[in-house]
Amino acid sequence: MEFAKFFTQAEAQRIHEASLEILENIGLLVHNEKARHIFAQHGCTVDTQTGLVKFPPQVVEQCRQSFVPKYTFTARDPQFDRVLPDHRPVVVTASSAPNIIDPKTGKERRATSTDIANIAFLINELPAFDVFSISVLADDAPKDQISISRFYPALKNCTKPVRSNTPTIRDLEMVLELGYTIAGSKEAYLERPFINHHYCPVVSPLTMDVESTEAVIYLTEKGLPVYGTIVPNAGLTSPMSLLGTLTMGNAEFLALACLLQMIRPGAPNIYAVLSTVADMRTGAYASGAIETGILQMAHTMMARFYNIPSGGYIGLTNAQTTDAQSGYETGMNTAAALLAGGDLFNMGGLLGGLMAFDYAKAIMDNEMAMMLKQVKRGVEFSEEGLCLDLIKEIGPGGSYMDALHTLEHMREVAFFPKVAGREMRAQWAVSGQLTARDRAVEEANRILSKENPARFSAELDAKVRAHFPNLVAGDAKWEA
Amino acid sequence: MEFAKFFTQAEAQRIHEASLEILENIGLLVHNEKARHIFAQHGCTVDTQTGLVKFPPQVVEQCRQSFVPKYTFTARDPQFDRVLPDHRPVVVTASSAPNIIDPKTGKERRATSTDIANIAFLINELPAFDVFSISVLADDAPKDQISISRFYPALKNCTKPVRSNTPTIRDLEMVLELGYTIAGSKEAYLERPFINHHYCPVVSPLTMDVESTEAVIYLTEKGLPVYGTIVPNAGLTSPMSLLGTLTMGNAEFLALACLLQMIRPGAPNIYAVLSTVADMRTGAYASGAIETGILQMAHTMMARFYNIPSGGYIGLTNAQTTDAQSGYETGMNTAAALLAGGDLFNMGGLLGGLMAFDYAKAIMDNEMAMMLKQVKRGVEFSEEGLCLDLIKEIGPGGSYMDALHTLEHMREVAFFPKVAGREMRAQWAVSGQLTARDRAVEEANRILSKENPARFSAELDAKVRAHFPNLVAGDAKWEA
Numbered sequence: 001m002e003f004a005k006f007f008t009q010a011e012a013q014r015i016h017e018a019s020l021e022i023l024e025n026i027g028l029l030v031h032n033e034k035a036r037h038i039f040a041q042h043g044c045t046v047d048t049q050t051g052l053v054k055f056p057p058q059v060v061e062q063c064r065q066s067f068v069p070k071y072t073f074t075a076r077d078p079q080f081d082r083v084l085p086d087h088r089p090v091v092v093t094a095s096s097a098p099n100i101i102d103p104k105t106g107k108e109r110r111a112t113s114t115d116i117a118n119i120a121f122l123i124n125e126l127p128a129f130d131v132f133s134i135s136v137l138a139d140d141a142p143k144d145q146i147s148i149s150r151f152y153p154a155l156k157n158c159t160k161p162v163r164s165n166t167p168t169i170r171d172l173e174m175v176l177e178l179g180y181t182i183a184g185s186k187e188a189y190l191e192r193p194f195i196n197h198h199y200c201p202v203v204s205p206l207t208m209d210v211e212s213t214e215a216v217i218y219l220t221e222k223g224l225p226v227y228g229t230i231v232p233n234a235g236l237t238s239p240m241s242l243l244g245t246l247t248m249g250n251a252e253f254l255a256l257a258c259l260l261q262m263i264r265p266g267a268p269n270i271y272a273v274l275s276t277v278a279d280m281r282t283g284a285y286a287s288g289a290i291e292t293g294i295l296q297m298a299h300t301m302m303a304r305f306y307n308i309p310s311g312g313y314i315g316l317t318n319a320q321t322t323d324a325q326s327g328y329e330t331g332m333n334t335a336a337a338l339l340a341g342g343d344l345f346n347m348g349g350l351l352g353g354l355m356a357f358d359y360a361k362a363i364m365d366n367e368m369a370m371m372l373k374q375v376k377r378g379v380e381f382s383e384e385g386l387c388l389d390l391i392k393e394i395g396p397g398g399s400y401m402d403a404l405h406t407l408e409h410m411r412e413v414a415f416f417p418k419v420a421g422r423e424m425r426a427q428w429a430v431s432g433q434l435t436a437r438d439r440a441v442e443e444a445n446r447i448l449s450k451e452n453p454a455r456f457s458a459e460l461d462a463k464v465r466a467h468f469p470n471l472v473a474g475d476a477k478w479e480a
Numbered sequence: 481m482e483f484a485k486f487f488t489q490a491e492a493q494r495i496h497e498a499s500l501e502i503l504e505n506i507g508l509l510v511h512n513e514k515a516r517h518i519f520a521q522h523g524c525t526v527d528t529q530t531g532l533v534k535f536p537p538q539v540v541e542q543c544r545q546s547f548v549p550k551y552t553f554t555a556r557d558p559q560f561d562r563v564l565p566d567h568r569p570v571v572v573t574a575s576s577a578p579n580i581i582d583p584k585t586g587k588e589r590r591a592t593s594t595d596i597a598n599i600a601f602l603i604n605e606l607p608a609f610d611v612f613s614i615s616v617l618a619d620d621a622p623k624d625q626i627s628i629s630r631f632y633p634a635l636k637n638c639t640k641p642v643r644s645n646t647p648t649i650r651d652l653e654m655v656l657e658l659g660y661t662i663a664g665s666k667e668a669y670l671e672r673p674f675i676n677h678h679y680c681p682v683v684s685p686l687t688m689d690v691e692s693t694e695a696v697i698y699l700t701e702k703g704l705p706v707y708g709t710i711v712p713n714a715g716l717t718s719p720m721s722l723l724g725t726l727t728m729g730n731a732e733f734l735a736l737a738c739l740l741q742m743i744r745p746g747a748p749n750i751y752a753v754l755s756t757v758a759d760m761r762t763g764a765y766a767s768g769a770i771e772t773g774i775l776q777m778a779h780t781m782m783a784r785f786y787n788i789p790s791g792g793y794i795g796l797t798n799a800q801t802t803d804a805q806s807g808y809e810t811g812m813n814t815a816a817a818l819l820a821g822g823d824l825f826n827m828g829g830l831l832g833g834l835m836a837f838d839y840a841k842a843i844m845d846n847e848m849a850m851m852l853k854q855v856k857r858g859v860e861f862s863e864e865g866l867c868l869d870l871i872k873e874i875g876p877g878g879s880y881m882d883a884l885h886t887l888e889h890m891r892e893v894a895f896f897p898k899v900a901g902r903e904m905r906a907q908w909a910v911s912g913q914l915t916a917r918d919r920a921v922e923e924a925n926r927i928l929s930k931e932n933p934a935r936f937s938a939e940l941d942a943k944v945r946a947h948f949p950n951l952v953a954g955d956a957k958w959e960a
Contacts, residue, residue, distance in 0.1 A: 001484060001485065001486055002482075002484060002485040003484055004481060004482060004483055004484040004819040004820075005481065005482040006481055006858040006859045006861075007859075007861060011861045014861075014866075015861075015866070018866045018868060021868060022868065022871055025872065026871060026872050026875065026876065027876065028876060029876035029877050052876065099905075108905055203877075205871070205874060205875070205876055205877065205878060205880070206871075206875070206876035206877070207876050207877045234880075234893065234894075235880055235881065235886050235890060235893075236879065236880055236881050237879070237880060238880060239867040239870050239871060239874075239880060239883075239885065239886075240880065240883075240885060240886040240888075240889040240890050240893050241865050241867050241885075241889060241893060242859045242860075242865075242893060243859050243860065243861060243862070243865035243866055243867070244865060244866060244867030244870065244871065246859060247866050247867065247868075247871075248867070248871050277893055277894040279894065279896070279902050280886070280890040280894075281896060282902065283881075284902040284903075284904075285902075286894070286902055288900065288902075289894060289895070289897075289900075290851035290854045290855060290895060291854065291893070291894050291895070293815075293855065294854060294855055294858060294859060295859075297855075297858070297859075298858075298859040318900060318901060318902045319900070319901065319916065320901065320903070320905050320908045320913070321913070321915060322803075322804045323802075323803065323804060323807070323915035323916040323917060324802045324803060324804060324806050324807035324844055324899075324915075324916040324917060324920075325807060325899065325900045325901065325915075325916035326804050326807065326916075327803070327804035327805060327806065327807025327808035327809075327811065328807035328808060328810065328811035328844070328847075328848050328851075329807075329811075329900065330808065331807065331808030331809075331811035331812040331815070332811040332812065332814075332815045332848065332851055332852075332855075334812075335773075335811070335812045335815040335816050335819075336815050336819060336855055339484040339815075339816060339819040339820070340484075340819070352904070352905050352908075355904075355905060356905065364804055364808070367808075368808050368812065371770035371808075371812055372812075374770045374771065374774060375770060375773065375774055375777075375812075375816055378486040378774060378777070378778075379486045379487075379722045379723050379726060379774060379775075379777075379778040380722075380723065381486075381487060381491045381494075381495075381723060382723070385721050385722075385723035385724060386494075386495070386498045386723055386724060386727050387719035387721050387723070387724030387727065387728070388498060388501060388502065388727075390719050390724065391502055391506060391685070391686075391719060391724065391727075391728050392505065392506050394685060394719075395506065395685070395686070396506065396507065396508060396509035396532065396685055396686035396687050397509050397685065397686070397687045398685060399716065399717070400685070400714075400715055400716055400717060400718060400719060400720065401715065401716050401763075403720075405719065405720060405721075406715045406719075406720040406760065408720075409720040409721060410715060410720050410760040413714065413715075413720050413721060413722060413757055413771070414714075414757040414759065414760075414766070414769060414771050415769070415770060415771070416759070416761060417769075419804075419805065420768065420769075420798060420799070420805045420809065421798060421799065421800065421805065422759050422762065422764040422765075422766055422768075422798045423764075423800070424764075424832070424835075425579075425588055425800050425832050425835060425836065428800045428832075433800070433801070435801060435803035435804075435805075436799065436803040436804040436805035436806075437803060437804060440804075
């Protein structure tokens with residue numbers, strides 16, 4: 001497929017050059033000392049008093065030489081490994097919401113490690129999801145186990161790639177230790193590092209933080225894949241201009257990409273963004289707005305300019321329930337990003353922006369992701385597919401209903417939805433007038449009432465629990 | 481903007497050639513005698529016994545020479561004239577549903593001429609709609625006024641272009657007479673023919689009907705613009721193959737396009753389709769399926785190959801209420817079609833495929849159409865838009881919230897939705913937990929409770945009613 005484009009190659013080049021001008025003349029405020037040191041070592045000018053780092057253009061251009069075009073998400077089960085852009089669209093849950101819509105009460109509450117276990121099981125079962133980015137925080141986590149209380153239930157119940165972040169290096173080391181334990185040894189883990197790391201080290205405008213930057217440096221030094229998302233918010237942390245926000249965000253991406261390449265040339269990376277425009281009527285974080293999709297499209301064009309996989313948080317909704325808004329915000333922005341060439345879609349399961357996980361939304365997002373994958377497939381060209389013989393055989397005025405060809409191909413041509421209803425109204429009226437939400441809740445119940453085939457073996461689980469005393473239970477437990 | 485593409489130029493050429501093969505070797509069954517005569521006169525082979533018409537490739541290629549790249553929808557008020565593709569996306573209501581969801585009872589019932597008056601008023605007020613294709617039939621129409629009972633309330637309450645079809649030439653002539661009366665004279669009307677004509681003369685597979693074909697010939701001979709929509713349904717009336725359905729539909733488009741060019745070389749036309757894949761589990765008409773969008777994208781690519789404006793019925797939903805499904809089916813398919821280069825979107829107001837008009841859906845579709853128009857605008861490139869001076873002024877770690885630039889540009893950068901909520905959950909919980917549907921119903925009420933500024937003057941109305949005795953009242957009357 002050829003992708004939709006806003007810019008000519010010359011315009012993309014100018015946006016790149018403007019980003020270089022920003023990095024050269026305005027610079028990046030870097031709060032992490034190690035990062036400042038790395039930047040200085042590689043030719044940047046560092047003001048040790050203010051922490052301001054300025055990038056000569058040739059330094060950035062030098063780093064660009066070692067950008068690589070692929071990024072792999074490794075899974076506990078190798079059949080679920082996913083490579084960007086080969087497996088595009090790679091569909092990921094949106095992550096780290098503090099809350100969940102309780103499936104029993106319908107009310108929002110703090111999420112727990114048991115919720116993570118349930119969600120991990122669900123995502124493992126939903127065919128359109130490629131990566132489980134741990135959807136929620138765990139309010140029941142022991143204070144010294146904040147992060148493994150999330151990764152343990154996730155990994156225990158899901159054999160697809162698991163992705164998330166950690167607040168501290170100590171937490172990150174515990175999570176890696178969990179990985180080693182599951183893999184059997186550190187060496188075995190490093191061969192297939194099935195914990196996938198993501199941070200937001202850049203705080204717009206043009207600032208690099210301490211802790212997330214530290215994690216990115218730590219992982220990159222160890223040869224483990226990690227990438228970051230850039231999140232400018234026009235009107236608050238970036239210019240009230242789509243092009244201005246794109247350009248500043250692009251400069252921020254380049255700064256972070258340079259850090260990775262300075263530490264380890266050829267380190268894989270994703271050009272990941274969640275660029276938004278604030279709703280200045282109220283200051284609301286409008287992550288479901290169409291401008292989020294437009295900015296995602298524009299960044300994707302720049303990612304192609306650099307030949308780096310692209311994507312990010314796209315398909316979020318500001319809706320507080322799975323109403324029409326939740327459908328069209330997620331649907332329009334993801335379709336737009338896909339056709340602009342986006343590879344990675346953190347699109348699944350959240351309501352209220354990034355605030356709360358909802359099971360019905362996850363089921364619907366799976367369905368929308370299946371639809372996106374159909375669009376990606378598009379219309380494949382082949383001589384046989386033209387069906388000239390069949391069209392002749394059936395002839396003008398004939399029927400294709402009983403043709404053998406129809407029977408043979410009906411399952412492969414169209415996606416058969418579970419959430420979208422296609423009843424005529426008369427049938428619908430007598431069969432309970434179900435909405436898409438009703439059907440999605442039913443489907444979540446159906447899946448989560450089964451046994452989880454992906455669950456850790458008793459043996460593996462005993463080994464993990466022996467290694468980490470006081471671990472949360474981490475088992476899926478469905479009572480809706 | 482550069483559009484997304486499935487096909488290379490060589491593949492598009494092959495699809496074109498395969499369509500020529502279909503028209504040459506298989507042919508078109510033409511039930512309308514005048515059409516057969518026209519085809520014969522221009523070099524086609526006509527079997528007078530069967531009505532089968534075969535097209536030598538050079539005949540089609542000859543007709544192609546006079547295809548024109550623009551199509552104009554004329555409005556009663558010239559400011560609302562819309563030209564394809566210049567004003568893309570041109571957003572149109574979906575039309576001719578038999579039923580309406582009653583705004584008072586919420587139940588489906590037969591639609592009436594008063595409903596048409598209300599809908600016309602609403603569409604006139606909703607900024608994203610460019611053309612009012614009369615959404616419903618009028619169950620209260622006198623038997624001899626089937627069509628003017630629809631066109632009169634539509635034209636009386638809407639100054640945007642009004643579009644629909646008629647079942648017979650007699651009805652068509654009455655509708656044109658209505659146009660002459662409103663314009664003041666036949667001559668005045670012909671200068672600005674604000675009734676816009678659309679038919680479905682091709683019945684898949686490869687058949688041309690009697691009545692709609694007659695209307696197309698009638699209008700084209702008179703120099704009035706008219707176009708048709710091609711509606712193959714894979715698995716029932718076309719091959720269970722996206723490419724096969726595209727190719728056969730493309731042949732059907734060419735046959736109809738040839739008829740127009742044979743009658744009047746240079747007659748404007750739209751490559752309009754509603755190509756679908758049947759849900760073979762039940763035989764359901766899956767007009768909301770993602771395959772409808774994919775086929776629309778593919779046809780759009782062929783339309784560009786012929787340099788003809790493109791579009792059709794895109795954005796329909798199979799949902800029976802404005803739930804999430806209604807949002808993502810409409811949203812995803814329209815976004816996909818837009819980025820493939822679609823110009824015309826018959827997307828507004830219907831539920832259950834083409835069965836019932838719903839006010840809330842029309843309001844939501846207006847909002848989605850506003851979002852599509854933002855995507856169309858995309859990210860405009862300019863040196864000033866890069867905001868380099870502003871980024872320098874605010875600096876790393878600064879805030880854009882109070883910048884004069886933010887104040888000056890906030891209304892032009894982002895679309896401010898009325899249906900999509902952006903409250904935080906705590907606010908949402910205490911302010912009635914409104915869904916998108918609730919807000920859309922409120923907005924319809926707000927608009928339709930006003931006076932209609934577009935309504936005919938008393939003088940004009942008296943003139944029209946004197947000319948057509950026993951006309952329906954045709955006035956908007958809102959009691960929700």
